[in-house]
Amino acid sequence: KAGVTQTPRYLIKTRGQQVTLSCSPISGHRSVSWYQQTPGQGLQFLFEYFSETQRNKGNFPGRFSGRQFSNSRSEMNVSTLELGDSALYLCASSPPGSGRADTQYFGPGTRLTVL
Amino acid sequence: AQSVTQPDIHITVSEGASLELRCNYSYGATPYLFWYVQSPGQGLQLLLKYFSGDTLVQGIKGFEAEFKRSQSSFNLRKPSVHWSDAAEYFCAVGAVENQGGKLIFGQGTELSVKP
Numbered sequence A: 001k002a003g004v005t006q007t008p009r010y011l012i013k014t015r016g017q018q019v020t021l022s023c024s025p026i027s028g029h030r031s032v033s034w035y036q037q038t039p040g041q042g043l044q045f046l047f048e049y050f051s052e053t054q055r056n057k058g059n060f061p062g063r064f065s066g067r068q069f070s071n072s073r074s075e076m077n078v079s080t081l082e083l084g085d086s087a088l089y090l091c092a093s094s095p096p097g098s099g100r101a102d103t104q105y106f107g108p109g110t111r112l113t114v115l
Numbered sequence B: 001a002q003s004v005t006q007p008d009i010h011i012t013v014s015e016g017a018s019l020e021l022r023c024n025y026s027y028g029a030t031p032y033l034f035w036y037v038q039s040p041g042q043g044l045q046l047l048l049k050y051f052s053g054d055t056l057v058q059g060i061k062g063f064e065a066e067f068k069r070s071q072s073s074f075n076l077r078k079p080s081v082h083w084s085d086a087a088e089y090f091c092a093v094g095a096v097e098n099q100g101g102k103l104i105f106g107q108g109t110e111l112s113v114k115p
Helices: none
Strands: A005-008 A008-011 A020-026 A031-038 A042-050 A052-057 A062-070 A074-078 A087-094 A111-114 B003-005 B009-015 B019-021 B024-026 B030-037 B044-050 B056-058 B064-070 B071-080 B087-097 B100-103 B111-112
Touching: A005 A087, A008 A020, A020 A087, A020 B009, A031 B100, A042 A062, A042 A074, A087 B003, A087 B100, B003 B087, B003 B100, B009 B019, B019 B030, B019 B111, B024 B030, B030 B064, B030 B071, B030 B100, B044 B064, B044 B071, B071 B087
Parallel strands: A008 A111, B009 B111
Antiparallel strands: A005 A020, A020 A074, A031 A042, A031 A087, A042 A052, A062 A074, A087 A111, B003 B024, B019 B071, B030 B044, B030 B087, B056 B064, B064 B071, B087 B100, B087 B111
16 A cells, blocks of 8 residues: 655745645554654654544644545645744544544655744 | 653663663553653664553563553563663553544653673
8 A cells, every 4th residue: 555645745934924734544544643843843743634524623823734635635725924934744544443543654744944 | 540650861871780660650550551762863762562361571681671550650661781771761642532543651760781
């Protein structure tokens, strides 16, 4: 099976702009989670989607949003970019489960640089 | 509060030597525990996981980890390190909230391997 794919792999934006990142989960996986990785804060959970519904959300401002489509592909959007949003954004998918913390399989990430 | 602590930020070992990376967790219920590895510029690769049962779990690339409830630990071990093991290692606990799952990560341990 193909793994989790994320596009684009690299992105450069300027402050105030918005950005959309895309994630395609492993075939058959219905849960998609997003994480932000920075040198200072480490890996932090952004949100999780399951069957097109946000099921869980981390402690990030409302500028960070996401959605999931009927084919389980997910996008996350960051509006009004700030310098501190520069990070590696990782997407992970999980096989169908009961909502418990099933094994998450990660994509290669999107490296976002905000200038 | 749920948390994961990896006490060692950076470890250097000689090739062929044994390795132990420490992980301590804080979680009220039965934990779901994971070790992931990240090479520079890459996503996270799952090494092994513990859900229940045998407290010594085997993973890929010759890694193993032992769950010790009394010590709230889940240390990762490898008997003989190879130069290709140089990477960053993350311990994580799976948490269930709001009907969804998420991973809470430690800060990571960077492993360097001396020839």
